[in-house]
Amino acid sequence: MKTNTVSVKTVIVSSDDGTHTYEVKKTLLDDKGEPAEGKDAILIGLHPTTRAEEPYKTDLSTNHLICKMRELGLRSVRILNLFSRVHESEKLSARGLEVDQENLAYIESVLKETDLQTTLFILAWGNSMATCGAVNMTKARVSNLLAAHHPQGKLYQLSAPSLALESEECVHVLYLGIRHKREPWSLREYRFPKRKFTPEKPAKKGGKKKSSHAETSEAEPRERSTEESVEPSKAEVSMKEGEAK
Numbered sequence: 001m002k003t004n005t006v007s008v009k010t011v012i013v014s015s016d017d018g019t020h021t022y023e024v025k026k027t028l029l030d031d032k033g034e035p036a037e038g039k040d041a042i043l044i045g046l047h048p049t050t051r052a053e054e055p056y057k058t059d060l061s062t063n064h065l066i067c068k069m070r071e072l073g074l075r076s077v078r079i080l081n082l083f084s085r086v087h088e089s090e091k092l093s094a095r096g097l098e099v100d101q102e103n104l105a106y107i108e109s110v111l112k113e114t115d116l117q118t119t120l121f122i123l124a125w126g127n128s129m130a131t132c133g134a135v136n137m138t139k140a141r142v143s144n145l146l147a148a149h150h151p152q153g154k155l156y157q158l159s160a161p162s163l164a165l166e167s168e169e170c171v172h173v174l175y176l177g178i179r180h181k182r183e184p185w186s187l188r189e190y191r192f193p194k195r196k197f198t199p200e201k202p203a204k205k206g207g208k209k210k211s212s213h214a215e216t217s218e219a220e221p222r223e224r225s226t227e228e229s230v231e232p233s234k235a236e237v238s239m240k241e242g243e244a245k
Helices: 060-072 101-113 133-149 173-179 212-216 226-230 232-240
Strands: 007-014 021-029 039-045 074-081 119-123 155-159 186-190
Touching (some): 021 101, 039 060, 074 101, 101 133
Parallel strands (some): 039 119
Antiparallel strands (some): 007 021, 155 186
16 A cells, blocks of 8 residues: 655735735645656636635636646646736626736746746637737737747647647637546647737827727737637636636
């Protein structure tokens, strides 16, 4: 008979009032309490559900990711998001949603201190809210930050054998967990589409306000993927978990 004692170390970076979570880091520890073998990674999702006040709670996305870390060859993952406000049960709404400047500043600070030659950078924010101006602008800003600080750095996205990546982009962890749980997960190199990512510009006084569709046309694919159109009920479940595909 054999007994193994292992654990998952959790580090949470949040605002003082706990309403914003900027990072959740998960590290696999071996039976000696040391980091397990594997690579380190940074993963960017949509928005968090973990609060510093309740560090032992994990959502389905995080659970799926932890279960697949060894399979992906990872020993640690720093989970960041496009938005930092915590949503425990309600889905993220596009109404009134604005670019999270403080969260972007945190992402930039992480990029400045990270060597993408030794750390894997994974984009996993999914295709939900494809017409939301704040979401698309934030993705474009992340692209600009990566280009500025790591012009030669490689980017990755999650994949599975039966997943058609030509119709998906930056697949969300929960989507893979729902539809490809029993398949082996892997990392595939990702390149931002060859289109111009424009920086955020202040609106001109007296000028006509652009529609949200016009603002996002450069930052997102023209067509939504089959993830959203085939099974909206599962997308709704994903949103309620706080991290929609």
